[in-house]
Amino acid sequence: MTEQLSKREITKLVVNFYKLTGKSPCLKHLAHLPFSKNRVMKLFGTWNNMLKISGLKLNRNKISEITCFLCKKKVARQVKEIRKSKRSFCSSECSASYYTTGRKHSEETKRKISESLKAHRIFLNTEKNI
Numbered sequence: 001m002t003e004q005l006s007k008r009e010i011t012k013l014v015v016n017f018y019k020l021t022g023k024s025p026c027l028k029h030l031a032h033l034p035f036s037k038n039r040v041m042k043l044f045g046t047w048n049n050m051l052k053i054s055g056l057k058l059n060r061n062k063i064s065e066i067t068c069f070l071c072k073k074k075v076a077r078q079v080k081e082i083r084k085s086k087r088s089f090c091s092s093e094c095s096a097s098y099y100t101t102g103r104k105h106s107e108e109t110k111r112k113i114s115e116s117l118k119a120h121r122i123f124l125n126t127e128k129n130i
């Protein structure tokens with residue numbers, strides 16, 4: 001377990017990880033990798049340097065294609081940005097018009113939810129009485 005891997009072996013593992021998962025490994029993946037952070041720091045200086053030497057893209061620059069939720073146009077985005085929001089839009093216009101039209105819907109939805117909650121409460125009360 002304490003076997004120390006060489007620079008070459010680590011780069012090989014990292015490339016294999018990328019091939020398997022389609023992602024460059026980051027610190028949270030260390031648990032699944034047979035080397036320690038200290039080992040990486042000792043051999044490569046930094047984690048990103050290890051990725052660079054292995055010929056992999058740095059995680060923070062990873063670009064992915066998203067489809068605009070509204071107009072369905074495809075645009076490139078940083079993966080980090082995509083994770084932040086549930087819905088992706090090609091532009092602020094698209095996101096603005098989605099949320100403005102969305103508001104009208106939500107009034108209707110709110111009414112429905114409160115109605116069903118009321119019904120639920122009545123149900124619970126009758127259950128208690130039995």
Ligand SMILES: [Zn+2]
Nearest residue numbers: 068071090094
């Ligand atoms: Zn759009």
